[in-house]
Amino acid sequence: MKTALITGVTGQDGAVLAELLLEKGYSVHGLRSYSAVPDTARIEHLDDVVLHYGDMSDGGSLTRLIETIKPDEIYNMAGMSHVHVSFDMPELTADVNGLGPLRILDALRVLDTDKDIKFYQASSSEMFGRSPAPQSEETSFQPCSPYGTAKLHAYWSVRNYRDAHGLFASNGILFNHESAMRGEEFVTRKITKAIGEIEAGQRDKITLGNLDARRDWGHAKDYMAGAHAILQHDKADDFVLASGQSYSVRDFVERAFAVIDIQIEWQGEGVDEVGVNVKTGQTLIDIDPALFRPKEVHELIGDASKAKEILNWSPKISFDKLVEEMVQADRIEGKSPMMRAA
Numbered sequence: 001m002k003t004a005l006i007t008g009v010t011g012q013d014g015a016v017l018a019e020l021l022l023e024k025g026y027s028v029h030g031l032r033s034y035s036a037v038p039d040t041a042r043i044e045h046l047d048d049v050v051l052h053y054g055d056m057s058d059g060g061s062l063t064r065l066i067e068t069i070k071p072d073e074i075y076n077m078a079g080m081s082h083v084h085v086s087f088d089m090p091e092l093t094a095d096v097n098g099l100g101p102l103r104i105l106d107a108l109r110v111l112d113t114d115k116d117i118k119f120y121q122a123s124s125s126e127m128f129g130r131s132p133a134p135q136s137e138e139t140s141f142q143p144c145s146p147y148g149t150a151k152l153h154a155y156w157s158v159r160n161y162r163d164a165h166g167l168f169a170s171n172g173i174l175f176n177h178e179s180a181m182r183g184e185e186f187v188t189r190k191i192t193k194a195i196g197e198i199e200a201g202q203r204d205k206i207t208l209g210n211l212d213a214r215r216d217w218g219h220a221k222d223y224m225a226g227a228h229a230i231l232q233h234d235k236a237d238d239f240v241l242a243s244g245q246s247y248s249v250r251d252f253v254e255r256a257f258a259v260i261d262i263q264i265e266w267q268g269e270g271v272d273e274v275g276v277n278v279k280t281g282q283t284l285i286d287i288d289p290a291l292f293r294p295k296e297v298h299e300l301i302g303d304a305s306k307a308k309e310i311l312n313w314s315p316k317i318s319f320d321k322l323v324e325e326m327v328q329a330d331r332i333e334g335k336s337p338m339m340r341a342a
């Protein structure tokens, strides 16, 4: 039986991956950082995950954990994941997202565990920043947020420890991936959660930032299967995982409302633009300039040809299916007990 250690196991990706690895017969350990408010709602149904306290900013805790568990595979899914917030907390972002993975890599370099532990780093399409789309493993990086620059530090640390010390360390450069377990601070879930509340008469509208940003959105289940495949490859390497299609935030809003049979018409311009219900004339979307970022990544479209060719990986769940699933999960009547607890 293989043993895996997942950092950030309480987040969307950690939870989806934990479920996948348990299904595959792994023994799964999860790192959770201390939080005064319980943050385990996403993994409450996964009784077999062994939880450990530790933190990406506490190298000693990471080293001790690796030494104790001696996992076959480590998946680093931990971090400060909100790009906008990273502008307000650049130092913490650099520490957790940039130095955190380095702490694990260095532990793997110095520890004598009798095992070639494989390391997966959750690298991000945000590292491409303003590099023209489509972006592949060959595209140059132009990060434009503290989040992107911190992720780039970790990305190069993985490559450096692979080349200099022979570690099995791989980067999965994942484009945006969502699910019903996505945090409510991200735009897709913010929209679908609000739609559920609007439908239930609990709120009137959704306030958003930049409607024209374009993202390559896929389903977290497909992308976590890809992360696992990356570590099963016989050679450590770096792979883009993406759908190859991009949609604007505006597109997402339109398709999400369409799931509950509401058609949106856009009126006005810039920060005065609103989205109205064609049938009733009710304003359902407005704009708050405070939700715009100091610097925006305008368009991300991934080219995952390498993953398709080498790992035989390609996403199975379409954009439309993803949107439908997220909206249905957030309809007040349709909520699963797990999501109600979240």
Ligand code: G4F
Pocket: 080, 081, 082, 083, 084, 124, 125, 126, 174, 175, 176, 177, 185, 186, 187, 188, 190, 207, 208, 209, 210, 211, 213, 214, 215, 249, 291, 292, 293, 296, 297, 300
């Ligand atoms: O959902 P978002 O916050 O995701 P973002 O910034 O693309 O980052 C996500 O994907 C990355 C992979 O590329 C991950 F590395 C990262 O950890 C995270 O998972 O924003 C998507 C877009 C942005 O362009 C943003 O400006 O939506 C735009 N947006 C418009 N209104 C909004 C809002 N984003 C948020 N969060 N909230 C809004 O009200």
